[in-house]
Amino acid sequence: MTAPFLEADNLFYEWKSNDLFSRKEHKVLWKIDKLQINSPGIILLAGRNGSGKSTLLRCLLGLMRPTQGCVQWFGQSTLPRGSIGYLPELPILPARVKVSEIISSLLGCSKKEFQLKEQEFPVIGSLKVSALFDRQAQMISKGQQQRLLLTLALSGHPRGFVLDEPFSGLDPWSRSELAEHLVELAHQGQFVLISSHDAPAALRNRVKETWIIENEGLSARPGCAIPE
DSSP states (O other), rough: OOOOOOEEEEEEEEOOOOOSSSSOOOEEEEEEEEEOOOOEEEEEEEEOOTTSSHHHHHHHSSOOOSSSEEEEEBBBOOOOOSEEEOSSSOOOOOEEEEEHHHHHHHOOOHHHHHHHHHHHHHHHHHHHHGGGSSSSSSSSSSHHHHHHHHHHHHHHHOOOEEESTTTTTTTTTHHHHHHHHHHHHHHTTTTTEEEOSSSOOHHTTTTEEEEEEEETTTEEEEESSSOO
């Protein structure tokens, strides 16, 4: 029997203030009995600002520790290296470094080798990152940065993706293009877990399930279950 992509049990996260000059505060962000991803498709993580969406994603990926709980990816207690393509909410790129140098450093390939990769893998090619090679990271737009970071995530051939607010700050054209890329990944047999409260129509129509954090808990509902 094939293990689920993701299986998490009894997750609980309590935020604690460490400010030395104010009263100690505690806040429960969420208590979740069970989460599972059993098959490919798009899953939307939604909730009001401050509900703990980004914290949940980081805890699932092992970037933060939940107060309690157990997380397994692909049946393993440790996330296998390179198995997940992750796009953080606030990505940081080295400002004065050219895109080609970022590609070379992180992927270990030359301009020509990367252009061959674009031809070999249509989803990577559709992001058109090689057109940005000679520009510094500080000189490309937010949408172009998202395309670069998604390309980096795709290039490792992960088994799934975790994307935190990938549409934030993008213009309508970039939002639509990114949504189409994510739908294509799901069609190719991968899961795509997205935190967003502003998903484009092209994506909303293809969402398999929505996880909603509210009142310190989480409910799973079929399809896209966030307001228009």
